[in-house]
Amino acid sequence: MNMATDWGEVDLMDKDEHIEQASRAMKAMSHPLRLKILCVLGDKEISVQEIVDHVGTSQSNISQHLAILRDKGVLRTRKVANRVFYRVGDTRTLKLLSMMRDVFCGFSK
Amino acid sequence: MNMATDWGEVDLMDKDEHIEQASRAMKAMSHPLRLKILCVLGDKEISVQEIVDHVGTSQSNISQHLAILRDKGVLRTRKVANRVFYRVGDTRTLKLLSMMRDVFCGFSK
DNA sequence: CGTATAGATTAGAAATCACGCATATATTAA
DNA sequence: TTAATATATGCGTGATTTCTAATCTATACG
Numbered sequence: 001m002n003m004a005t006d007w008g009e010v011d012l013m014d015k016d017e018h019i020e021q022a023s024r025a026m027k028a029m030s031h032p033l034r035l036k037i038l039c040v041l042g043d044k045e046i047s048v049q050e051i052v053d054h055v056g057t058s059q060s061n062i063s064q065h066l067a068i069l070r071d072k073g074v075l076r077t078r079k080v081a082n083r084v085f086y087r088v089g090d091t092r093t094l095k096l097l098s099m100m101r102d103v104f105c106g107f108s109k
Numbered sequence: 110m111n112m113a114t115d116w117g118e119v120d121l122m123d124k125d126e127h128i129e130q131a132s133r134a135m136k137a138m139s140h141p142l143r144l145k146i147l148c149v150l151g152d153k154e155i156s157v158q159e160i161v162d163h164v165g166t167s168q169s170n171i172s173q174h175l176a177i178l179r180d181k182g183v184l185r186t187r188k189v190a191n192r193v194f195y196r197v198g199d200t201r202t203l204k205l206l207s208m209m210r211d212v213f214c215g216f217s218k
Numbered sequence: 219c220g221t222a223t224a225g226a227t228t229a230g231a232a233a234t235c236a237c238g239c240a241t242a243t244a245t246t247a248a
Numbered sequence: 249t250t251a252a253t254a255t256a257t258g259c260g261t262g263a264t265t266t267c268t269a270a271t272c273t274a275t276a277c278g
Contacts, residue, residue, distance in 0.1 A: 016141075019148070022213040023141045030136035035128050048255060061237060063256055082245050082254055092212045099208045103201050104131040157225060170267065172226055191224055191275050
């Protein structure tokens with residue numbers, strides 16, 4: 001019922017380096033298509049085509065958004081012959097995503 | 110040690126409405142200065158001047174970022190005579206912030 | 219009243235972003 | 249080799265963001 005949030009040590013994120021990193025990662029995720037891509041991915045590993053099918057826009061557009069997520073270190077790829085499979089690259093992002101799911105889809109308000 | 114993340118129901122965030130809302134909120138926070146403002150605020154209520162002093166850029170610039178956060182519903186204000194005090198407006202955001210703190214400043218990796 | 223102080227607003231230039239379209243590369247199949 | 253499929257990349261353009269500088273409003277204080 002309460003937040004159990006220890007705001008006494010907020011300054012853990014006061015180092016500009018951390019702030020920069022956090023905002024870069026968040027910014028990379030803060031786009032409807034990219035967020036949708038991340039939701040479609042979850043903790044699975046999915047090919048570009050599948051992503052295109054699920055998310056629904058042009059292949060080029062998806063590819064560009066994937067590139068952004070890849071370049072910012074949010075996603076990692078594995079190439080298998082013809083195809084490229086994407087997955088969420090690190091545990092932190094996965095955790096953040098699951099938390100956002102709770103926050104935005106829970107009953108809290 | 111593990112993530113305890115139930116990715117079996119990722120689709121909780123598959124409704125485009127939720128996606129849009131989440132990405133709007135994240136976008137509002139995904140700027141170094143705005144993130145810094147939020148960190149400075151924590152769960153406290155602080156005047157613009159104090160924020161300017163802590164964050165370090167022009168008053169105008171801060172004011173504009175505060176306006177963005179206010180308009181997106183992230184921050185709320187209370188005017189006392191000469192001054193305006195800002196605070197994080199809702200529990201969800203506070204929760205998300207504290208989580209981000211954990212994610213980006215924890216040892217997880 | 220004048221003036222100082224706290225904030226907000228506006229305008230405009232520069233940077234960044236998003237998307238469509240065409241094209242390029244790589245791999246597979248025939 | 250040629251054709252087809254999967255993915256990436258470059259480019260142009262319109263939209264959005266961000267920052268600075270100037271201006272404006274409201275309150276406080278002599």
